[in-house]
Amino acid sequence: MRTAACTTVFAVVILVLSLTGSQMATAVTCSVTELSPCLPAITSSSPPSGTCCAKLKEQKPCLCGYIKNPSLRSYVTSPNTRKVARACGVPIPQC
Template identity: 60%
Template structure:
């Protein structure tokens, strides 16, 4: 194979890999996004699909919420940990 063909193939592979890379989208931290989880956190009801999707979406914000004294008392509870675990989102270690 000619050097120009090898270079073209390498360039194509790099472009394909770059296209496959997921673009990181900034999350807007808003504790109200977790409102669908209130019943699961305050009782023993299982979390809804919406709750789980919101927990996964807000995961980058959880440490920020834990540092807020007004929110910490709701988020740093056994039920909140259970909900996060049920949703497959590890509880953050901040």
């Protein structure tokens, strides 16, 4: 019986460690420069590139931080940025 309990505990520990590792691998570094592939679409009427949309989706958890930053807010909430975000399927959050 004791061996079965140890095996179960070991399996749970391995499961928790593997889940924690996968969450750490998906951590995002918030850097507004990561959105530079979106500049052509934001500053012109061209549609956003696949790279732009991928970066915008990647940086989605960071958008509130950018909006709360007085020097970035007007860029992140501009009509053109909203248009690009909408085309990429990324809602601009209300923070």
